[in-house]
Amino acid sequence: MELIERLKYIISDTVKAMDLLDTGYATVVSAAPLTLKIQATQLIVTEPVAVLTDNLKYRDINIQGEKIVLNPGVKPGDKVLVLKANAGQNYIVMSKV
Numbered sequence: 001m002e003l004i005e006r007l008k009y010i011i012s013d014t015v016k017a018m019d020l021l022d023t024g025y026a027t028v029v030s031a032a033p034l035t036l037k038i039q040a041t042q043l044i045v046t047e048p049v050a051v052l053t054d055n056l057k058y059r060d061i062n063i064q065g066e067k068i069v070l071n072p073g074v075k076p077g078d079k080v081l082v083l084k085a086n087a088g089q090n091y092i093v094m095s096k097v
Contacts, residue, residue, distance in 0.1 A: 025097065028078040036082065036091060043088075050091045056080075 029035040033047045058073030083092040
């Protein structure tokens, strides 16, 4: 095997072993503070390790004195898709499933 090919192989294996980015599923245990139970490992993670994207945060507006909920956010028991980043140092909640 050529030196270049061998180096490519070593770099590829190293990046895979670092497990920098992955997707998975979790269950919301608590909405405030955000607490998740990761399905694959049964690991419990909380804020600031677990974060919501803006499309999952609670949003409401007042129109003529009436409160209208645009997005109900997440609640305990919701199943969510998470993006694991930095070898599990952060979990970003992408969407409900």
